Amino acid sequence: MSTTVAEAPALPRVHYLNATYGIRSWLLTTDHKRIALLYLTSITFMFFIGGAAAVLMRLHLIEPQGALVQPETYNKLFSIHGIVMVFFFLIPSIPAVLGNFLVPMMIGARDLAFPRLNLLSWYIYVVGACFTLYAIVSGGVDTGWTFYTPYSSTYAHTNVMAAAVGVFITGFSSILTGLNFIVTIHKMRAPGLTWFRLPLFIWSIYATSIIFILGTPVLAITIFLLALERLLHVGIFDPAVGGDPLLFQHLFWFYSHPAVYIMVLPAMGVVSELIAAFSRKRIYGYSFVAFSSFAISIISFLVWGHHMFVTGQSIYAGLIFSVLSFLVAIPSAIKVFNWTATLYRGSISYQAPMLYALGFIGLFTMGGLTGLFLASLAVDVHLNGTYFIVAHFHYIMVGGAVMAYMGGIHYWWPKITGRMYPDGWARFAALVIFVGFNLTFFPQYMLGYLGMPRRYAVYPSEFQVLNVMSSAGASILGIGYLIPLIYLVWSMRYGPVAGPNPWKAKGLEWETSSPPPTENFEETPIVTEEAYAYARPAAPPAARRPVTEGAHD
Amino acid sequence: MRSAFQSLFPPGTPAVMCLGFPLHPAGASTIARGVDHLYFFLTALTLFFTILIFSFILYFMVKYRRRSDDEQPADVKTSMALEMTWTLIPTALCAVMFLWASSLYFENSRPPNASMEIFVIGKQWMWHLQHPEGPREINELHVPLGVPVKLTMTSEDVIHDFYIPAFRIKKDVLPGRYSSIWFEATQLGTFHLFCAQYCGAEHAAMIGWVYVMTPSDYAQWLSGGVKGESMAASGEKLFTQLGCVTCHVANNTGRCPSLVGLYNHTVALRDGRTLLADESYLRTAIVNPNSMPLPGYAPAMPSFQGQINEEQLLQLIAYIKSLGAEEKKSGEK
Numbered sequence: 026m027s028t029t030v031a032e033a034p035a036l037p038r039v040h041y042l043n044a045t046y047g048i049r050s051w052l053l054t055t056d057h058k059r060i061a062l063l064y065l066t067s068i069t070f071m072f073f074i075g076g077a078a079a080v081l082m083r084l085h086l087i088e089p090q091g092a093l094v095q096p097e098t099y100n101k102l103f104s105i106h107g108i109v110m111v112f113f114f115l116i117p118s119i120p121a122v123l124g125n126f127l128v129p130m131m132i133g134a135r136d137l138a139f140p141r142l143n144l145l146s147w148y149i150y151v152v153g154a155c156f157t158l159y160a161i162v163s164g165g166v167d168t169g170w171t172f173y174t175p176y177s178s179t180y181a182h183t184n185v186m187a188a189a190v191g192v193f194i195t196g197f198s199s200i201l202t203g204l205n206f207i208v209t210i211h212k213m214r215a216p217g218l219t220w221f222r223l224p225l226f227i228w229s230i231y232a233t234s235i236i237f238i239l240g241t242p243v244l245a246i247t248i249f250l251l252a253l254e255r256l257l258h259v260g261i262f263d264p265a266v267g268g269d270p271l272l273f274q275h276l277f278w279f280y281s282h283p284a285v286y287i288m289v290l291p292a293m294g295v296v297s298e299l300i301a302a303f304s305r306k307r308i309y310g311y312s313f314v315a316f317s318s319f320a321i322s323i324i325s326f327l328v329w330g331h332h333m334f335v336t337g338q339s340i341y342a343g344l345i346f347s348v349l350s351f352l353v354a355i356p357s358a359i360k361v362f363n364w365t366a367t368l369y370r371g372s373i374s375y376q377a378p379m380l381y382a383l384g385f386i387g388l389f390t391m392g393g394l395t396g397l398f399l400a401s402l403a404v405d406v407h408l409n410g411t412y413f414i415v416a417h418f419h420y421i422m423v424g425g426a427v428m429a430y431m432g433g434i435h436y437w438w439p440k441i442t443g444r445m446y447p448d449g450w451a452r453f454a455a456l457v458i459f460v461g462f463n464l465t466f467f468p469q470y471m472l473g474y475l476g477m478p479r480r481y482a483v484y485p486s487e488f489q490v491l492n493v494m495s496s497a498g499a500s501i502l503g504i505g506y507l508i509p510l511i512y513l514v515w516s517m518r519y520g521p522v523a524g525p526n527p528w529k530a531k532g533l534e535w536e537t538s539s540p541p542p543t544e545n546f547e548e549t550p551i552v553t554e555e556a557y558a559y560a561r562p563a564a565p566p567a568a569r570r571p572v573t574e575g576a577h578d
Numbered sequence: 579m580r581s582a583f584q585s586l587f588p589p590g591t592p593a594v595m596c597l598g599f600p601l602h603p604a605g606a607s608t609i610a611r612g613v614d615h616l617y618f619f620l621t622a623l624t625l626f627f628t629i630l631i632f633s634f635i636l637y638f639m640v641k642y643r644r645r646s647d648d649e650q651p652a653d654v655k656t657s658m659a660l661e662m663t664w665t666l667i668p669t670a671l672c673a674v675m676f677l678w679a680s681s682l683y684f685e686n687s688r689p690p691n692a693s694m695e696i697f698v699i700g701k702q703w704m705w706h707l708q709h710p711e712g713p714r715e716i717n718e719l720h721v722p723l724g725v726p727v728k729l730t731m732t733s734e735d736v737i738h739d740f741y742i743p744a745f746r747i748k749k750d751v752l753p754g755r756y757s758s759i760w761f762e763a764t765q766l767g768t769f770h771l772f773c774a775q776y777c778g779a780e781h782a783a784m785i786g787w788v789y790v791m792t793p794s795d796y797a798q799w800l801s802g803g804v805k806g807e808s809m810a811a812s813g814e815k816l817f818t819q820l821g822c823v824t825c826h827v828a829n830n831t832g833r834c835p836s837l838v839g840l841y842n843h844t845v846a847l848r849d850g851r852t853l854l855a856d857e858s859y860l861r862t863a864i865v866n867p868n869s870m871p872l873p874g875y876a877p878a879m880p881s882f883q884g885q886i887n888e889e890q891l892l893q894l895i896a897y898i899k900s901l902g903a904e905e906k907k908s909g910e911k
Contacts, residue, residue, distance in 0.1 A: 175753065270737055
């Protein structure tokens with residue numbers, strides 16, 4: 026598709042990709058943009074491992090008695106799928122790839138505050154991933170990604186410790202990344218870039234970093250306690266040795282519920298950027314959207330008990346967790362309304378990133394509203410532990426977070442690589458993903474209400490039709506994810522040169538060349554306007570490149 | 579008998595079918611209807627808001643599509659009134675949902691006083707169910723229609739979850755403690771019983787059937803099944819075998835307190851706590867007696883942890899409960 030650029034732009038002669046050569050220049054780089062690409066490569070690899078496990082599961086479930094594997098193997102498949110997708114794809118996805126690439130660019134900085142720490146984060150992630158991959162090839166792990174005790178600590182005979190250690194280690198990568206972002210956002214904003222001129226992506230990355238720093242240590246402690254019990258038989262969780270089996274769930278969900286928002290908040294940030302850029306409007310209710318991120322990140326620490334309504338936790342505790350869970354829904358609703366209102370009187374174009382953003386709004390709305398079913402105590406009793414839960418969180422995590430991630434990758438791809446991908450293919454893939462996704466997960470809502478429990482390797486035959494529909498959807502979804510892999514790789518070499526700002530978007534990252542130079546900006550930009558200032562008759566359109574000429578003063 | 583019932587009520591007949599798959603599960607307990615009503619309300623709300631958002635997006639997409647590449651739309655000022663509207667309306671709706679769901683949950687949590695009791699033990703990977711009158715079942719549960727049934731449940735190993743979708747009830751079954759759940763069946767038939775908490779290799783095989791029978795059929799089933807002694811009778815034998823009887827003498831002259839009339843009475847502990855002597859209390863008192871010392875008694879009782887299994891524990895508790903029942907009866911006379 027034509028991007029209607031009048032003069033054919035050329036790639037800059039020296040940029041961050043070709044400034045230095047050789048494998049060492051990548052493995053020892055401290056450039057946040059290169060580290061973002063290291064993350065991109067590794068999480069894409071993990072995504073396809075987790076995805077392969079999902080496809081095998083869905084194929085297996087075509088037959089009620091199981092079409093493919095033994096129940097033990099099925100249990101390992103869903104455990105691998107969950108552990109890999111949550112800890113090694115979703116949690117690092119937007120923060121570590123897009124966050125790494127964009128946080129310094131968006132605030133007009135040369136790099137993150139601690140570039141070496143940033144590289145260390147990636148190595149920590151890789152070491153953690155190696156442990157988990159080892160757990161998979163050395164026989165697998167069958168506890169589910171939730172590692173519930175006393176099954177994981179006493180009864181499971183699979184490679185629980187290797188997987189858990191992998192998760193433990195990779196957690197430190199999150200903590201360091203969060204720390205790096207917070208310091209960078211506080212200390213390294215360009216002159217004139219006040220808090221309320223920040224792009225909403227930065228606000229949501231900041232809110233996410235708070236969860237990284239406050240939540241992840243609790244996960245580390247929990248896994249440490251699990252290891253103490255599994256290896257040294259210290260009674261912590263198993264009542265047979267004097268422990269409390271529910272203590273694990275309290276600790277685990279104290280991290281893992283906020284972790285859902287680690288996945289969703291950055292996605293919301295990406296969507297705010299996309300909606301603004303493709304409707305050429307300032308985000309409606311900017312400060313409401315910004316503060317709702319903080320409301321979410323704080324309340325998210327107080328709702329963990331809604332995973333435990335049927336565990337026998339006191340009904341009064343249930344009431345409190347229920348009311349707080351309803352409360353956390355409200356900031357999300359505010360965001361959805363504001364994004365929709367942003368479109369009003371905009372100039373809306375439908376390139377691929379915008380399709381992903383609109384897909385996000387629709388699927389996130391459905392995922393969020395079905396979350397209200399689960400916050401409703403009496404209904405949760407029926408739906409907890411069924412496919413309804415599976416459908417709900419996939420609408421949030423895949424329909425929400427992965428859609429936004431894909432949208433973000435497409436939107437900033439010309440900035441990352443300097444080249445455009447074929448927009449027609451990209452729109453087609455977005456559509457395939459949207460259709461495949463809904464066909465996969467909508468039937469699972471119905472299965473859940475009918476009472477089909479999750480994590481069943483075999484199931485009663487009356488659930489078959491809906492399961493076959495879901496499996497058919499999963500194969501479409503799988504193809505939908507492969508298409509971008511092909512054309513994006515293709516575009517790195519053969520795509521048309523994009524130029525600094527192919528979308529005519531606002532934001533500091535679009536005011537430098539594509540790909541940017543190693544130091545991001547030739548001169549430190551000075552910011553004189555709020556984010557998304559599309560409406561203002563901007564400064565002479567010819568001088569787009571460095572904002573800075575003359576420094577406006 | 580089992581096959582006779584299965585032919586009478588083909589397993590898992592769903593209530594509403596459409597295009598070869600069920601749309602709505604059977605609702606066969608007093609709880610189901612209330613849960614379904616709330617579910618329908620939530621579904622309607624979800625549809626309303628999804629359609630609302632989608633309509634606005636589609637309308638804006640068409641109306642405000644980009645007409646030229648250099649378009650610069652005018653700014654729209656954020657309206658405080660609008661922000662307040664779409665903050666307060668969802669908040670009010672959430673309040674309605676919360677109050678509705680919570681009051682229903684409260685109602686559903688409390689078993690009626692006159693409930694019949696059945697005991698459940700989950701273990702990898704089967705459900706063991708025991709009726710106080712004696713009959714034991716594996717992965718099958720026979721219950722009478724229209725009688726409230728209270729289940730007292732525990733696990734011998736990992737966490738399981740007892741789930742009957744047609745009754746809309748579910749509760750985790752934990753090792754080391756008792757949890758309880760209740761239902762009153764409103765429909766004759768055969769319904770799924772699932773384990774809904776992942777518990778290991780054969781988790782998906784930890785399923786069974788609930789048979790709802792007329793009370794007279796149930797009475798016949800109770801007497802016609804395997805002839806076994808009642809749980810309380812088994813418990814009494816254990817009470818003698820394990821030597822409990824040497825200390826816990828009925829007239830309070832032994833080294834330990836009498837257990838007659840203990841069940842469902844409050845007990846004052848040495849540390850000042852007052853506990854209700856329910857099943858959980860009795861369980862802890864047997865498994866870990868030193869955690870609840872009584873005033874006036876030396877902590878002489880050994881722990882029975884690991885010496886008796888969950889089934890025997892339930893039998894002992896049934897026996898202790900029967901002591902209370904006898905006293906009450908004699909008191910009434």
